[in-house]
Amino acid sequence: MNESLLIDIIIGISIASVPLIFAAIGELVVERSGVLNLGVEGMMIVGALLGFVVQFHTGSPFVAVLAALLGGMAIASIFAFLTQFLLTNQVATGLALTLFGLGFSAFVGRGYTEETIQLITSIHIPMLSDIPIIGPMLFSYNPLVYLAFFMVYLVWWFLFKTKQGLILRSIGDNHDAAHAIGHNVIRYRVMAILFGGAMAGIGGAFLSLVQVPIWGEDMTAGRGWIALGLVVFSSWQPFRVILGAIIFGGITILQLHAQGFDIRISAQYLSMLPYLATIIILVSLRMRAKNKTNRTMPNCLGRIFHSTT
Amino acid sequence: MSNIRLTSILKLSLLSAVLAFTSNVFADPVKAAFVYIGPTGDHGWTFAHDQGAKYVKEHMGDDVVITTVESVAENSDSERTITSLARKNDIIFTTSFGYMNPTIKVAKRYPDVKFEHATGYMLADNVSVYSARFYEGRHIIGKLAGKMTKSNVIGYIASFPIPEVIRGINAAYLAAKSVNPDIQIKIVWVYTWYDPGKEADAANALIAQGADIIMQHTDSTAAMTVAEETEGVYAFGQASDMGEWGPTSQLTGIIDDWGPYYLSRVQAVKDGTWTSTDTFDGIAEGMVEFAPMANMPKDLASWAERTINAIGNGYIHPFTGPINKQDGSPWLAEGETPPAYPDLLTMDFYVEGIDSKYPN
Amino acid sequence: MIRLIPRIENSNAMILLSPLLALTFTVITAYFIFVSILVDIEVSSVFYTLFVEPLTDSYYISELLVKAAPLMIIALGLSIGFRAGVWNIGAEGQYVIGGIAGSAVGLYFYDVEGFWIIPLMAIAGILGGMFYASIAAFLKTKYQVNEILVTLMLTYVAVLFLSAMLQGPLRNPSGFNFPESRIFHDSALLPIIWQGTRVHIGLIIAILFSFVAWFGIKRHMSGMQIKITGSAPRAAKFAGFDDNKTVWFSLLISGGLAGLAGLFEAAGPAGQLTPGLPQFYGFTAIIVAFLARLHPLGILFSASLIALTYVGGENVQIDYDLPSSITQILQGMLLFYFLACDILIKYKVVLFKTIR
DSSP states (O other), rough: OOOHHHHHHHHHHHHHHHHHHHHHHHHHHHHHOOOOOOOOHHHHHHHHHHHHHHHHHHOOOOHHHHHHHHHHHHHHHHHHHHISOOOOHHHHHHHHHHHHHHHHHHHGGGGTTTOOOOOOOOOTTTTTGSSHHHHHHHOOOOOHHHHHHHHHHHHHHHHHHHHHHHHHHHHHOOOHHHHHHTOOOHHHHHHHEEEEHHHHHHHHHHIIIIIIOOOOTTTTHEEEEEHHHHHHHTOOOTTHHHHHHHHHHHHHHHHHHHHTTHHHHHHHHHHHHHHHHHHHHHHOOOOOOOOGGSOOOOTTOOOOOOOOO | OOOHHHHHHHHHHHHHHHHHHHHHHHHHEEEEEOOOSSOGGGHHHHHHHHHHHHHHHHHHHGEEEEEEEEEOOTTTTHHHHHHHHHHHSSSSEEOSGGGHHHHHHHHHHHTTTTEETTOOOBBBBTEEEEOOOOHHHHHHHHHHHHHHHHSEEEEEEEEOOOOHHHHHHHHHHHHHHHHOOEEEEEEEEEOOOOOOHHHHHHHHHHHHOOOOOOEOOOSSHHHHHHHHHSSEEEEEEEEOGGGGTTTTTTTEEEEOOHHHHHHHHHOOOTTTOOOEEEEEEEETSSSSOOOOOOSOOOOHHHHHHHHHHHTTSSSOOOSSSEEEESSOOOETTTTTTIIIIIIIIIOOBBBBBSOOOOOO | OOEEEEEOOOOOHHHHHHHHHHHHHHHHHHHHHHHOOOTTSSSSHHHHIIGGGGGHHHHHHHHHHHHHHHHHHHHHHHHHHHHHTTTTTTHHHHHHHHHHHHHHHHHHHHOOOOOHHHHHHHHHHHHHHHHHHHHHHHHHHHHHHOOOHHHHHHHHHHHHHHHHHHHTHHHHHHHTTSSSOOOOGGSSSOOOOSOOOOOOOBBHHHHHHHHHHHHHHOOOOOHHHHHHHHHHHHHHHHOOOOHHHHHHHHHHHHHHHHHHHHHHHHHIIIIIIIIIIIOSHHHHHHHHHHHHTOOOOHHHHHHHHHHHHHHHHHHHHHHHOTHHHHHHHHHHHHHHHHHHHHHHHEEEEEEEOOOO
16 A cells, blocks of 8 residues: 555545534534533534525625534534423434434425535645645645644633533533533523534534535435534544544545445445444443443433523 | 208218317327436436437427436335326336336236336336447547546446446456557445445546546436546546536447337337337447547547448447356457347356456 | 413314314415416316315225325324334334335245245234434434434435435346335235225224324323423423433334335235335324324324325326425415414413503
């Protein structure tokens, strides 16, 4: 296996991990605040659709990404309203969101299946991009890739280095106590949910604006669900999301390469690897985490907050 | 009443009667329906069938009413869709293998409706099957690939290990090898007919592994777009001309031209001459056609055209011995060509020289 | 300003009214959305085709029942788990594995006649689904791994496994090497209860199970246990109920029923095992369960309603050339509104004037 193939594989993996990073880091914040939003897949596909459609009509990637971000937030707001104000069951509401998102995007997108758009191009940093090996591997991606890694850092900084982040985490661990202290539980959760929607939207847009310039129903292909797994895999620690996304994105890409190398396992079993790996990793984390308190899930995850005003 | 008037009235009545009679015979247009597995926007397999349906409409005008249903999943629901169509149509085209059992079941319940099942093998009094000798197309693109490649690696994006796909791989490989003994083929199975993201990923993986020619047996234009973005990589349109997505990378495309076949079948229903048939046509009959040769030297393009004619005239058969199976056992003797059944229609082996493990 | 005031006791009127309210809101919202997007189509006739027309035609009524049966069976199993707070989101995977297991039995005896073959296939389907769900039960009780993720990931694995089985051991040897099984022989096909249609015995089983579940939940102690655990996990622990047993029970029942539904689909409408076995019944059943508020008898109705939207939606696709995603939008909206209107049972909506 030669060097340029290795570089190509690494680049491929990095790109495959980006939509997962966006979606997972958004959901991580949501879950840290104590809310479980299963609607990630629905928000991602809406982002993919809006990104594609806006890019098609305006030719401006910036506007397209913005539209995807806002679109993700918009449908996340339905979830926020239902779960935080009407106190609906989070699992059911999240599933309804996924269903609605998939149907809505397919419906609106049906007029665009024959169109193509201009993809977002990679940047070229003078000098840095030209360094052999390191150049293409680190410095020649499109801006969204760098944004994804930056968002991870930003979320980490917010959650662990700011007062609001601390409050959010405390709400996730014990919403009754936080409420008693005087924090506005609902407000934090709504903000978190909207942030999650925005991130999922961008993650979806990455698929339609970078990976392949075609719109297809279900083009998210289950990545939203993988992202949910990644959040748990990461033990709700931001930087671990990157690790999980790379492993998962990696296995997906490697499975294709393995076929090219003629590894003698049938393709279906190879394709199972990412999903089995997620389960195995979840289990092994649990096995090792029994004594570490900061590695457990937010206590109030999924529980409905009943304010007693 | 005068005699002249009586005569006029009689003539008029006779004329009206004749008109009424003939207009009754021609009044009802034939109702034809098409069941598609994907969106017509795939610009691949389903698009080609839809072009066929449009061709029928163009040539028959008001004599035909066409209904199309897209993205019908290949599961037990399809039986309901086909039944709904059978209640209102005279002939139904089910354009994917997975509709086979449902088509047969519905055909039993609606003996007066005609059914045409693409790429299947079950026949009945009111069920025909039809398919195309796509492997003739693969022969052409194989030879072009062999001549145009610089890395000597062909990347093949394959969908499902069914005979049709295996035929395509074998034919492409044999053709490429015949003009370029150093050629190697790398195959990636994506287990889907239509998934632009996966197809793009597969194309990228193949390119990373050294392929500079991409072939596909999947339905979207994704691989073509990847080839277009990558320096020095060429690809072929699948089922339709994908030149719009690959202006500098499409060498040619295999075009499934269903129009004339569809027209003849619908016309047969109208004329009352329809019978159950088993069609397996190719270049000679005009079912397999090609997008314009592009992005290659002129003499290569002419050579390709001549090869196409040679196949059409029967001088070349893509599977001509001596050919062995992948495990070395002999398949075709020198000069021998295989019968359609069972060799081609149930093909489940790679030919000698293909390195990959046969799936399962 | 709008405020929610808790009612002293649940409003009985609302228990009946809120589903109807939700349906009304859905139809109204959908009407406005479609009117604005579909400019040249008569939206009211679309709705007629979707909701009313299937009910006027015995063929479509029969197809509605064919689609409702698996939804009922799976939803019944899921509802038991949901009451206990055990979220089996991957019922689709158990459905597939059950379908494979049951079909394998039928295919193994393909040259044997006997009335015992179908019950054997059904048992295999149930066991297959149970086995698959037990993986999640084990991981949850032993390692506290979230069952939502495990069952979901296993769903993808199950679908890939189906593909592998159809390429290999279960493939029809005289089927031109296409990834499909043999067509089931007569002893392996479910008996049809409505002649001339595809309505099979699965419907009777579904209705039977729903009554069994209803009695079970009302009378049996563990039923009550499940009821309590679902709404407040802490409360169940304090009262000494065994959490682990509940998890196992919930997953085995929902897995077993999902597996049975899988077998019914393969041996019923499909008549063979094909890659088209997964039809998202496992996911749609979640909606069915919620729309019925997890009530076993209610599930019979909500499954029929959802089945209606599928059958009607297909006809809309054929008659108006609209995409099938229309059905998904409606189902998503229906669930949203249903969940929202549900609040009216526990809370009263009051308008307050803000006091300055």
